[in-house]
Amino acid sequence: MTRILTIANTVWLEIIRKKDVYVLLILLGTLLLILVSLNIFGLGGATRYVKDLGLLMSWFFSWILAVNISSREIPTEESRGTVFPLLAKPITRAEFICGKWMGTWSVTCVATLLFYFIIIIVVHFKGGTFNLAALLQAFILHCFVLSIICALAIAFSTRMNNDAAASLTYAVTAVSLLVVPRVPEFMARETGFSANALMVIYNLLPHFEVFDMRIRLVHDMGPAAWSTVIMVACYGVLISFIFLLAAWLAYRNKRFSRSNLM
Amino acid sequence: MYPVSMDPAIETKDVSVVFTTGKNDFTALDQLNLSIPCGQVFGFLGPNGAGKTTTMHVLLGFISATKGEARIFGTDVRRSIARRRIGYLPENPDTYRFLTGRELLTMAGRLFLIGRGQLSSRIDELLSLVGISEAANRKIATYSRGMMQRICLAQALINDPDLVILDEPTGGLDPIGRMDIRKIISDLRARGKTVFFSSHELSEVELVCDHLAILSRGRLVAHGPASKIVPAGENLEKYFMKVVGNP
Numbered sequence: 001m002t003r004i005l006t007i008a009n010t011v012w013l014e015i016i017r018k019k020d021v022y023v024l025l026i027l028l029g030t031l032l033l034i035l036v037s038l039n040i041f042g043l044g045g046a047t048r049y050v051k052d053l054g055l056l057m058s059w060f061f062s063w064i065l066a067v068n069i070s071s072r073e074i075p076t077e078e079s080r081g082t083v084f085p086l087l088a089k090p091i092t093r094a095e096f097i098c099g100k101w102m103g104t105w106s107v108t109c110v111a112t113l114l115f116y117f118i119i120i121i122v123v124h125f126k127g128g129t130f131n132l133a134a135l136l137q138a139f140i141l142h143c144f145v146l147s148i149i150c151a152l153a154i155a156f157s158t159r160m161n162n163d164a165a166a167s168l169t170y171a172v173t174a175v176s177l178l179v180v181p182r183v184p185e186f187m188a189r190e191t192g193f194s195a196n197a198l199m200v201i202y203n204l205l206p207h208f209e210v211f212d213m214r215i216r217l218v219h220d221m222g223p224a225a226w227s228t229v230i231m232v233a234c235y236g237v238l239i240s241f242i243f244l245l246a247a248w249l250a251y252r253n254k255r256f257s258r259s260n261l262m
Numbered sequence: 263m264y265p266v267s268m269d270p271a272i273e274t275k276d277v278s279v280v281f282t283t284g285k286n287d288f289t290a291l292d293q294l295n296l297s298i299p300c301g302q303v304f305g306f307l308g309p310n311g312a313g314k315t316t317t318m319h320v321l322l323g324f325i326s327a328t329k330g331e332a333r334i335f336g337t338d339v340r341r342s343i344a345r346r347r348i349g350y351l352p353e354n355p356d357t358y359r360f361l362t363g364r365e366l367l368t369m370a371g372r373l374f375l376i377g378r379g380q381l382s383s384r385i386d387e388l389l390s391l392v393g394i395s396e397a398a399n400r401k402i403a404t405y406s407r408g409m410m411q412r413i414c415l416a417q418a419l420i421n422d423p424d425l426v427i428l429d430e431p432t433g434g435l436d437p438i439g440r441m442d443i444r445k446i447i448s449d450l451r452a453r454g455k456t457v458f459f460s461s462h463e464l465s466e467v468e469l470v471c472d473h474l475a476i477l478s479r480g481r482l483v484a485h486g487p488a489s490k491i492v493p494a495g496e497n498l499e500k501y502f503m504k505v506v507g508n509p
Binding site for chain 2: 002003090
């Protein structure tokens with residue numbers, strides 16, 4: 001565990017010192033400022049509107065952060081050659097992958113926590129409130145989504161360069177976020193091969209919609225049953241584990257040299 | 263520390279590495295057999311592309327041999343435990359430039375599970391050994407190439423390794439830096455460590471090595487004690503050119 005934490009700590013130092021998180025915080029702050037000012041033009045429904053758009057943006061920004069950071073970690077180590085002195089030490093490739101995942105996941109979770117704080121503050125100043133239990137559940141489930149995205153990006157990056165891994169992760173996660181929830185609707189209209197193809201997509205891709213509690217928060221519907229939250233969290237752990245296992249299987253016997261990615 | 267072992271520090275048996283690039287196979291190593299006893303300073307020579315770095319990558323588990331087997335102190339190189347007693351400095355090393363020199367060594371030490379107290383004194387000792395104590399708290403991004411080489415050498419020695427693998431350790435160093443590296447290698451030999459290093463600087467190899475091996479096109483073409491490998495009346499450079507031919 002010490003080795004995994006050491007690698008994760010290095011990911012943290014890299015991200016802080018390269019100022020990746022600050023850029024996204026500035027963007028979120030700017031956009032929330034726009035949200036506040038939009039009210040001036042009478043677009044009303046103020047707090048509900050701010051909650052909806054703020055949470056949407058926190059999902060969007062944390063998604064970008066998770067994909068960009070996770071997909072670049074391993075390819076950058078290889079192209080710069082820093083992976084060689086690292087793997088010459090007594091760490092296994094599984095520990096290396098877990099360390100990278102833990103580092104990127106924890107960074108994106110903390111960044112998301114900051115996004116949530118900004119939303120809470122803006123909503124508070126506009127006279128609104130959140131149900132705290134529901135907010136906690138939403139954040140926990142949001143973190144599991146990020147866990148899956150980071151694991152997927154790392155799995156792709158074990159065999160691809162940074163850009164290819166990021167592009168593929170964006171494509172898969174965008175389909176999971178936007179298309180998968182509507183697949184049952186499409187399937188009702190299709191038969192034969194199309195219906196089977198849709199069924200495969202539905203079962204193969206992660207179901208991010210089950211982690212999404214934004215509607216409950218926006219419409220003050222209160223917290224979900226904790227048993228349901230725990231079940232969804234277990235699903236998140238399972239999918240993350242499957243992607244990390246895939247990453248390890250792809251990486252464990254990889255015969256790489258610096259010239260592979262240059 | 264570790265139990266005394268009669269196993270050679272490095273042992274390879276018929277190690278071959280074949281890279282498949284499209285339709286063509288490229289043999290980087292062809293049935294390499296080496297047995298390097300503990301305590302030797304072993305120079306590994308060869309022209310560019312001879313397979314020196316590939317050999318090191320096999321020994322470090324970065325590349326699996328297509329055929330044959332390689333062992334470090336009797337342990338299969340594919341097991342991570344084999345790397346507990348190794349220190350490695352790659353050719354043209356690069357490292358985490360966003361860290362300070364001290365942070366890099368701390369990270370390296372933690373990967374070897376060295377305790378905090380012991381690690382702190384070891385880091386001070388190494389920074390002094392490689393001559394960058396004053397720059398220890400500066401980010402590596404501000405280091406010169408020579409300083410980068412030195413901090414990377416320090417991280418290779420963090421675990422007080424029994425086997426040190428150095429790939430072109432003096433590349434990019436000025437004459438003083440080269441002399442310092444030679445001194446460090448001599449110190450390691452005096453402490454009974456095994457040093458396996460590649461270099462293009464034949465004169466340097468002659469100065470520090472007990473044994474030499476010359477590799478050409480993936481094959482071992484000469485191997486023996488440094489004092490005996492070169493026939494009388496020839497120098498190492500002439501002999502090297504003769505055995506390597508025109509690669």
